[in-house]
Amino acid sequence: MLRAGLIGWRGMVGSVLLQRMREESDFAGLDSVFFTTSNVGGQAPPEAAGAPLQDAFDLKALASCDVLLSCQGGDYTKKVYGGLRSAGWDGYWIDAASTLRMADDAVIILDPVNRDVIDRALASGVKTFAGGNCTVSLMLMAMAGLFREGLVEWISSMTYQAASGAGAAKMLELMQQMDRLTAAAKTAPQDALQVEKAVTAEQRSAAMPTAEFGAPLAGSLLAWIDSEMPGGQTREEWKGEVETNKILGTAKTIPVDGICVRIGTLRCHSQGLTVKLTRDVPMSDIESILASSTPWTKVVPNNKEATIRDLTPTAVTGTLTVPVGRLHKLRLGPDYLGAFTVGDQLLWGAAEPLRRMLRILRDRLG
Numbered sequence: 390m391l392r393a394g395l396i397g398w399r400g401m402v403g404s405v406l407l408q409r410m411r412e413e414s415d416f417a418g419l420d421s422v423f424f425t426t427s428n429v430g431g432q433a434p435p436e437a438a439g440a441p442l443q444d445a446f447d448l449k450a451l452a453s454c455d456v457l458l459s460c461q462g463g464d465y466t467k468k469v470y471g472g473l474r475s476a477g478w479d480g481y482w483i484d485a486a487s488t489l490r491m492a493d494d495a496v497i498i499l500d501p502v503n504r505d506v507i508d509r510a511l512a513s514g515v516k517t518f519a520g521g522n523c524t525v526s527l528m529l530m531a532m533a534g535l536f537r538e539g540l541v542e543w544i545s546s547m548t549y550q551a552a553s554g555a556g557a558a559k560m561l562e563l564m565q566q567m568d569r570l571t572a573a574a575k576t577a578p579q580d581a582l583q584v585e586k587a588v589t590a591e592q593r594s595a596a597m598p599t600a601e602f603g604a605p606l607a608g609s610l611l612a613w614i615d616s617e618m619p620g621g622q623t624r625e626e627w628k629g630e631v632e633t634n635k636i637l638g639t640a641k642t643i644p645v646d647g648i649c650v651r652i653g654t655l656r657c658h659s660q661g662l663t664v665k666l667t668r669d670v671p672m673s674d675i676e677s678i679l680a681s682s683t684p685w686t687k688v689v690p691n692n693k694e695a696t697i698r699d700l701t702p703t704a705v706t707g708t709l710t711v712p713v714g715r716l717h718k719l720r721l722g723p724d725y726l727g728a729f730t731v732g733d734q735l736l737w738g739a740a741e742p743l744r745r746m747l748r749i750l751r752d753r754l755g
């Protein structure tokens with residue numbers, strides 16, 4: 390039986406991972422070991438069959454596993470991964486963090502889109518697998534059909550990213566900010582202009598909690614995610630091109646760029662896309678190619694009723710469906726496609742590719 394060690398299982402991504410693994414009966418056929426960085430000897434989830442939590446820094450305990458799956462974060466990966474490998478551990482490492490994504494001996498996993506890349510890697514002995522950046526994975530879940538057909542010359546993504554992508558503490562801060570705005574609005578509920586004035590004053594007040602985001606997000610937005618990169622990009626924007634091309638295993642780089650923006654939604658990322666097609670393709674063909682991207686991709690008709698019903702974070706949250714809509718040729722020319730897509734970034738953007746990779750290994754190595 391495959392011995393699988395889980396690290397980071399109680400964090401935000403880890404909690405969604407555990408929930409999905411239970412829903413899909415993934416624990417069957419696994420000897421599951423749970424690790425902790427904060428509560429060694431504490432009580433583990435029932436799937437540990439009574440064994441206590443193990444020390445996530447104990448290399449010997451980690452090395453007893455055939456597979457290690459970490460949602461603990463990049464700092465943990467940096468501390469542990471190199472030491473484990475240099476001590477001779479030859480098992481499979483699956484990671485939610487970005488630390489190892491661009492390493493030559495690692496594959497970025499999104500199996501509905503790149504199962505061929507994963508299978509080739511497994512056959513050639515690759516043992517390190519990393520989940521992709523949430524925005525990149527969700528864009529590919531929507532647009533995989535067009536990439537597969539060689540129809541994408543370049544793509545520009547303008548994002549509307551949820552607070553959860555930055556961790557649980559940031560999600561909580563957004564909700565605290567919302568509470569304060571609601572309380573401010575109640576001071577003059579009958580007068581829209583007075584409400585606007587009171588809310589803006591509250592947003593700008595020193596009392597607004599901003600320790601996590603550095604600025605008010607509720608009722609506002611932040612057009613900067615992650616650190617600065619050369620050329621004016623942020624690191625989040627930089628990941629778009631490098632990760633898309635690595636996931637797809639492209640021979641020639643397909644340019645991907647845009648502006649990444651944090652907005653006040655909770656767990657769904659949205660993206661407005663401009664696609665430069667390699668040729669003029671009729672809209673009906675584009676729609677059927679997109680519908681075949683993955684079994685979870687859903688084309689939403691380009692009308693108001695369907696768009697406000699199906700193409701929103703509210704409609705998508707907690708589901709695996711990745712709707713893509715607002716599909717139309719842009720006035721820039723017949724080979725320019727406009728599209729809008731939404732996805733739950735804790736599912737396809739984080740936990741789901743990891744659990745599916747563990748499942749691939751379980752089915753392969755049993």
Ligand SMILES: NC(=O)c1ccc[n+]([C@@H]2O[C@H](COP(=O)([O-])OP(=O)(O)OC[C@H]3O[C@@H](n4cnc5c(N)ncnc54)[C@H](OP(=O)(O)O)[C@@H]3O)[C@@H](O)[C@H]2O)c1
Binds near residue numbers: 396
């Ligand atoms: N958030 C996302 O949407 C997302 C998307 C893609 C990738 N990722 C990556 O996934 C990794 C994990 O992200 P995350 O957002 O899941 O991190 P997180 O919620 O901060 O959890 C990480 C760890 O923090 C510890 N922790 C401390 N206090 C906690 C508390 N009150 N509740 C739960 N856990 C607590 C837990 O470790 P112990 O149990 O050992 O104490 C937990 O495993 C990161 O590398 C991140 O970049 C995140």
